[in-house]
Amino acid sequence: MTFTSNHLEICKGTLLGGHYKVEGFLGEGGFGIVTKCCNTKTNEFVAIKVNERNPEILQQAKMEILILEQLRGLDADRCNIVQWNDFFIDGDCICLNFELLDQCLWDYIEDRENHCLPISEIRPILHQLTNALSHLGSVGIVHADLKPGNIMVVDRYECPIKVKLIDFGLACPASTVIPGDCVGTVGYEAPEVMIGSLFNEAIDMWSLGLVAVELATGYPFYPGRNDYDVLKFIIQTQGQPPDHVLDSDETDYHIMWGREKIQNVFVSLIKEMLALDPNQRITPSEVLHHPFFNPGLSKSSPCTDMSSTGGQNLVVSQQPSTADNLPLHQSFNQT
Known part of the structure; x- marks a missing residue:
């Protein structure tokens, strides 16, 4: 299965960031797509938000990272907000790594x-x-x-x-x-x-x-x-x-x-x-x-x-x- 979103073309099995293997697709939006991935180093499943290569979207992704950095001081479970793990660059895409929810x-x-x-x-x-x-x-x-x-x-x-x-x-x-x-x-x-x-x-x-x-x-x-x-x-x-x-x-x-x-x-x-x-x-x-x-x-x-x-x-x-x-x-x- 291949998922194409404007400048993105990701299929099941694609490796993001070198060790996040795409296992499925969780959603899409104006920013790009969200994939279900397996960390091949830890076998942990996570949700990876892949932002498109559009300059405006990339700028928005950078702002989201700044917001998420401000939220790091909060206990995600106690505060009922998603746990953000980190971000990485895959090609020209900014990818955000989150806990996988149901x-x-x-x-x-x-x-x-x-x-x-x-x-x-x-x-x-x-x-x-x-x-x-x-x-x-x-x-x-x-x-x-x-x-x-x-x-x-x-x-x-x-x-x-x-x-x-x-x-x-x-x-x-x-x-x-x-x-x-x-x-x-x-x-x-x-x-x-x-x-x-x-x-x-x-x-x-x-x-x-x-x-x-x-x-x-x-x-x-x-x-x-x-x-x-x-x-x-x-x-x-x-x-x-x-x-x-x-x-x-x-x-x-x-x-x-x-x-x-x-x-x-x-x-x-x-x-x-x-x-x-x-x-x-x-x-x-x-x-x-x-x-x-x-x-x-x-x-x-x-x-x-x-x-x-x-x-x-x-x-x-x-x-x-x-x-x-x-x-x-x-x-x-x-x-």
Whole structure:
């Protein structure tokens, strides 16, 4: 099998850096490709990100290395970020060596019934990702491209689930942000990014809020083909003033919860994550102390795993709304 990406042509069996044998292909992007490799010296499997020979991409790779160097002081496992090993040059390509993880959150969701997750999994995933953002903030780094595709499940068979944040290709120091910088992915960008305003770490919290909704429903909260579509949907849903109440009838998404109390607490958290004013958006530290993560909540309002209930505790539904079956956007308007 040969994988060609513009100026890259790599096939299974190719040796990268002299001793990393390509065993498979894990993904691709505007930067190049990610390969699964075996270190022929240690027999250890790793993920190698091979950047294309494009000058602009190479410059971006150098910036990613600078960011990763800043993160070396953090404990990758404790901070829920991918372990970066080192980098090497192969020909004209910059190659980044990372620990090998299992599968991205998009694929993990796709493998599940109804393409969404139960509260028993959503809670630890959000807690771990918030933990990652908290530690990134401690060293002044904005990830700038948080989405399910950049969140990896360490081992899909491990319980409780563990996730790590990957891909720092668009990450930047908060102190060097320039208004209008092109960061993020359509559908996950914060409003201030889409309109070209100055931004900071708060854009990652907005993205995490959208990821949370997608985990719960199986659908993107603000779908769109481009920033204009998404921004239009946000304004229609939330209005322009930062303190506008969320209220929209334009979505067909409904969620069903095992207990209304859990739903209300979850929705209150999402509302704070998706505050239009970044200065009013909830911070990682505040999220970690939010009632949604209170152990007593799950005890007082138990919610069993969907795999054992056929998904009845939390599913996407087309049925008319009832007390236990509320449109997600509409439920944001409830106090």
